[in-house]
Amino acid sequence: MELLQFTCLLLLISVRCLTGFGQLCGGNQWQCDDGACLPLSWYCDGNGDCMDGSDEMACPCPRGQVACMTGAPGCVSTSAVCDGQRQCSDGSDEFNCPENQGCLQGDWRCRNKICIPKDQYCNGANDCVDNSDETCGRCGPMAVRCPGGACLTEDERCDGKLHCSDGSDEPSTCGRTCSEENGGCSHSCLDQPWGALCSCPKGHRLSAHGASCLDVDECSLPYGPCMHFCVNTPGSFYCHCRDGFQLQGTTYCYAKGNYTKFLTAKKGTIGFLNLKTLRFESIQSIGYDPLALAFDLSRSSFYWADDQGNIYKAKEQKSRILYHGQYGVRSLVCDWLTGQLYWTNQKTRSIHVGAADGSGFATVLAKNIDPLELVLLPIESLLFWINKGPGDKMTLERSGMDGLKQESLVVLTAQAPRSLTLDVTVRRLYWMSDFKKSIETVRVDGSGRYSFLEFFKRRPAQSLAVFERWFYWTDQMGLWRSPQDRPDQKTFIQRTTLSVLEAYHEQQQPKAPSACVKSGCLLCMPTLDLPAGFTCTCPDDKLLMADGSCEYPRFAYATSTTLNLLELKGKELIKTLLLTTDDVMESFDIDWRGDWVYWANSTGDVMRRSLNTDQTETVPTLRPACVVSVDQKMRNLYWLSCDEVYVGVTNMDQGYPRRLYQSGSEVRDVYLDWQRGRLYLLEAGWILSMRLPGGNPRKVLRVEGHVAGRIVLDLKSNTLLWNTEGDDLKIMSLLKSQTHLAGREWNVPGSIMAAHAPLLVSLFNDVITVWDRRDRRRVHDVPVGPGVVRVIVALDVKEDSNKALPPVLPTLAQTFHQ
Numbered sequence: 001m002e003l004l005q006f007t008c009l010l011l012l013i014s015v016r017c018l019t020g021f022g023q024l025c026g027g028n029q030w031q032c033d034d035g036a037c038l039p040l041s042w043y044c045d046g047n048g049d050c051m052d053g054s055d056e057m058a059c060p061c062p063r064g065q066v067a068c069m070t071g072a073p074g075c076v077s078t079s080a081v082c083d084g085q086r087q088c089s090d091g092s093d094e095f096n097c098p099e100n101q102g103c104l105q106g107d108w109r110c111r112n113k114i115c116i117p118k119d120q121y122c123n124g125a126n127d128c129v130d131n132s133d134e135t136c137g138r139c140g141p142m143a144v145r146c147p148g149g150a151c152l153t154e155d156e157r158c159d160g161k162l163h164c165s166d167g168s169d170e171p172s173t174c175g176r177t178c179s180e181e182n183g184g185c186s187h188s189c190l191d192q193p194w195g196a197l198c199s200c201p202k203g204h205r206l207s208a209h210g211a212s213c214l215d216v217d218e219c220s221l222p223y224g225p226c227m228h229f230c231v232n233t234p235g236s237f238y239c240h241c242r243d244g245f246q247l248q249g250t251t252y253c254y255a256k257g258n259y260t261k262f263l264t265a266k267k268g269t270i271g272f273l274n275l276k277t278l279r280f281e282s283i284q285s286i287g288y289d290p291l292a293l294a295f296d297l298s299r300s301s302f303y304w305a306d307d308q309g310n311i312y313k314a315k316e317q318k319s320r321i322l323y324h325g326q327y328g329v330r331s332l333v334c335d336w337l338t339g340q341l342y343w344t345n346q347k348t349r350s351i352h353v354g355a356a357d358g359s360g361f362a363t364v365l366a367k368n369i370d371p372l373e374l375v376l377l378p379i380e381s382l383l384f385w386i387n388k389g390p391g392d393k394m395t396l397e398r399s400g401m402d403g404l405k406q407e408s409l410v411v412l413t414a415q416a417p418r419s420l421t422l423d424v425t426v427r428r429l430y431w432m433s434d435f436k437k438s439i440e441t442v443r444v445d446g447s448g449r450y451s452f453l454e455f456f457k458r459r460p461a462q463s464l465a466v467f468e469r470w471f472y473w474t475d476q477m478g479l480w481r482s483p484q485d486r487p488d489q490k491t492f493i494q495r496t497t498l499s500v501l502e503a504y505h506e507q508q509q510p511k512a513p514s515a516c517v518k519s520g521c522l523l524c525m526p527t528l529d530l531p532a533g534f535t536c537t538c539p540d541d542k543l544l545m546a547d548g549s550c551e552y553p554r555f556a557y558a559t560s561t562t563l564n565l566l567e568l569k570g571k572e573l574i575k576t577l578l579l580t581t582d583d584v585m586e587s588f589d590i591d592w593r594g595d596w597v598y599w600a601n602s603t604g605d606v607m608r609r610s611l612n613t614d615q616t617e618t619v620p621t622l623r624p625a626c627v628v629s630v631d632q633k634m635r636n637l638y639w640l641s642c643d644e645v646y647v648g649v650t651n652m653d654q655g656y657p658r659r660l661y662q663s664g665s666e667v668r669d670v671y672l673d674w675q676r677g678r679l680y681l682l683e684a685g686w687i688l689s690m691r692l693p694g695g696n697p698r699k700v701l702r703v704e705g706h707v708a709g710r711i712v713l714d715l716k717s718n719t720l721l722w723n724t725e726g727d728d729l730k731i732m733s734l735l736k737s738q739t740h741l742a743g744r745e746w747n748v749p750g751s752i753m754a755a756h757a758p759l760l761v762s763l764f765n766d767v768i769t770v771w772d773r774r775d776r777r778r779v780h781d782v783p784v785g786p787g788v789v790r791v792i793v794a795l796d797v798k799e800d801s802n803k804a805l806p807p808v809l810p811t812l813a814q815t816f817h818q
Helices: 015-019
Strands: 030-031 037-039 065-069 076-077 106-107 113-116 187-192 195-199 204-206 214-215 229-233 237-241 246-250 252-255 261-266 269-276 281-286 292-296 303-304 311-315 318-323 329-334 341-345 350-354 361-365 371-377 380-387 394-400 407-411 417-423 428-433 438-443 450-451 463-469 469-473 480-485 489-492 499-505 523-526 534-537 552-557 560-568 572-580 586-589 595-599 606-610 616-619 625-630 635-640 648-651 656-662 667-672 676-685 686-691 698-702 706-713 719-724 729-733 740-743 752-755 757-762 767-773 776-781 790-793
Touching: 015 740, 037 428, 229 698, 292 499, 303 329, 329 552, 350 523, 361 523, 394 417, 407 438, 417 463, 428 463, 428 595, 450 469, 469 676, 523 656, 552 586, 560 776, 586 790, 595 625, 595 776, 625 667, 635 667, 667 706, 719 752, 740 767, 752 790
Parallel strands: 292 329, 586 625, 706 752
Antiparallel strands: 030 037, 065 076, 106 113, 187 195, 204 214, 229 237, 246 252, 261 269, 261 499, 269 281, 292 303, 303 311, 311 318, 329 341, 341 350, 350 361, 371 380, 380 394, 394 407, 417 428, 428 438, 438 450, 463 469, 469 480, 480 489, 523 534, 552 560, 552 790, 560 572, 586 595, 595 606, 606 616, 625 635, 635 648, 648 656, 667 676, 676 686, 686 698, 706 719, 719 729, 729 740, 752 757, 757 767, 767 776
8 A cells, every 4th residue: 555645646735826815816807716817808708717607606697798887778788889879878888999899999990891000091001902091082292191191281281270180280380481580490491382391301300380300219110120129319220139149230130150941841851941052951751741840949859730630749850749639730839948839729729738748738728719820939928829709800819828918919800811920039920911912010019010011912922931131931932032121122042832931040949047947847837927937737637736746636435335546547547445344434534644544433433544554543532423534734633423513633643532612503514624724614504614723613604505415625726515406516615705606507416525626526326427617527427336425535745735836827717618
């Protein structure tokens, strides 16, 4: 039995990490009763995203409807919101609606549904492609263009009436001449019929009142003149570069070190295209063109995905399959600071993170997303992807690499976007628009949107890469490039067919410190939310341990004469017999640190047996006891007398028992929360709470309605759970002191026997069922025969309980919604 400690490990996490109550949820998040944080938009959306279902409780409106603020009717259809017609009597269904529905705030919506920045409206360029942004007409040379786009005639200038919002049609030089004090102009002056027309030298612009010249801040332009850093000066600017680059000329930054290569695939072979020699250098022959390619330059590793659901790794001319069954992989990228992989799956509409050694992968995001192409910026803990939304909506999304703080950067509807890429040094995202025949770009913070219009006039491009000052792309003819500042100067490089193109250079994966390096996590995700800078997670079929490792879930269950251990290893279930006894067990618990099994028999005697030596002892109690529970930290035994009157504790180091509480009615059960130092009692329909090692109990909550079977304590989420008579799962939050049904879709037959989020164990018709509370999925059905006494969760109890613990993901962003 010496292997028991190894085989009986499970989750032990401190309450602050476990529940999320050690830290507040963000302003755009909602906190579940168990402390987990989820996006505010998920609250009352009709799907239970909290594991306890608390986000769908007390919702003012049914699914598919939203609430009016104060007026009638109380709820209106979601489709009626912002449709231009008042459905609520107070008009609140039309409050805070964007000026151009379907675009971001600050955008203008074209007739063809393309969204452009408002400052591109009536700027003289056909930014919409259908010219709907230029319907304001052209202004003559002497006319005035107002900020809103309206064009005034020459007669409307200086007519004494303000037509433009900035007053530019009534300059201070109206009626003046250049011969008198230069017409009031700070620089050049030209006489006009209406007055003095001022003009400015290069690097300056005319102010709204039309007399003085203001410096043009070239560095604030959406697509400024400098590649990396720009410093504005009066009438001009100057540029400088990041470390590892050198300035050439006045604006260009060129990378030092190795010459640029492209990682690509050609005729079933993965390799490099050297831009200096134009030679293809083979890395791995695979016999087919991969769906996606990724690389980890510092670890000399290469990854690719095929159409059979496999993700591969190659290093030093050796390759192997890392992950099977990943049908639908669309995009594959590498976090070069940790070596982990991220990928999108079109079939499951999800984003995943996987260990580089193939030991497991977890779901990062899988709700309300349909991700296509994906890029990472690990040095800023950021994740970006093109997302298909409802209807024809498409967006460029950004979140932390743990899936939190998701937001839309750009609306891409009607643009037909693809080939998302990132220039890491410049901190810019680029993609191609098939509809606009353009290259589009935006900074990683969402600013600086810019379009290189009519870039692909002759033929559509297949893939895009951006590095240094160059655009690189492939089409049906081969590989091309052009400088970003002169995009019309296109140069044909080589005739070839390259469907995948990745700039391979050390500056595309720069070295930087990572909070994950010493995290101890199997899967560590950089986060924007926690001070530690990272959060631990585990493969979807494993649970997180206190040291950041991941283990398969394990449960122990007892019949009247046997004690068994169940270990769930993916689809495989391993059953181990721990002990047999001639006693009739009424209740049991296990001291995992000391390898002792405690049980109360049918005569009220409490026994314990060593799993290492088979030594059996009698445990002293003040009265015959029928319920036992072990304090895993102090290793004391708490018990409830068979007459349901006395609650006591036996100190196992000193070997003496004492009474904690004497009931005036009946105590039906005890629940020991040794992690937080509390004991809960079920007495006369009330849950009472008592401090450990003893104190006066106080009433916490009343248990309403009929309880079908047992009430169990979930140590991880600090909740009590039980089934109602109609098999509805009920949750009592000990953190928020409230009770509710666990979502509209939960229906668990039989009795709840054990819980440890995200898992739940029930017993029905002599079958133990393990449920995954993230997606309400049956993980395993285990026939156990009649007479199951109790089920407990195996807990990993470390000797050093004060050891600093790695952060645990305090959110349900990974919730499955297949």
